[in-house]
Amino acid sequence: MSSERPSQNQPAHGLSVQSAVQPGAQNGETEIDLLELLNVLLSNLRWIIAAVLIGALGAFFYTQYFVVPMYRSTGNLYVVSSQDSIINLSDFQVGNYLASDYEKVVYTWEVLEQTKENLSLPYTQEQMRRMISINNPQNTRILEITVQSRSPREAALIANELMLVVSKYVVDVMETEQPNILSEAQIPLERFSPSKTRNTMLGA
Structure with a gap:
């Protein structure tokens, strides 16, 4: 009887040993896989760096020489709502309403056509509308007229001419006070699109 007891305990003992060994083997395999991956990356490091540099340089030169640059210029109109020198709350409210109206006036057929002719x-009218953007900062009577163009000089010319045409139009048609040109649009020195830095980083 005593000789049979060891044989009965052997399977249980063998199973526990196997279960204890398996996790160690799996961890060893994981460590080996990570080391192999690291070795592969290190052995190909120069090719990886070369690929990144080629991508970055390619994106830079493409942006620099093949993508048409766009320039943007902005002029500001100040909306006058009263001839009185005393400014009260209602004057500001009327000025805000007029600024909102002037946003619509800039895009009218008459204003765009007159600007084109001058x-x-x-x-075309549609092309002009896409070139122009209007902004009326909150709680102000300032109207920002921005024009984007392939030519920096043209962007400034159109923005300034628009302000002149709008100023005359609101007096003749809307019978309101002529807005003042707060600041003329300047010829931009830097393009706003596309961004060489951003495209270079994307290429990398």
């Missing part, structure tokens, strides 16, 4: 522009 500058002999080759653009």
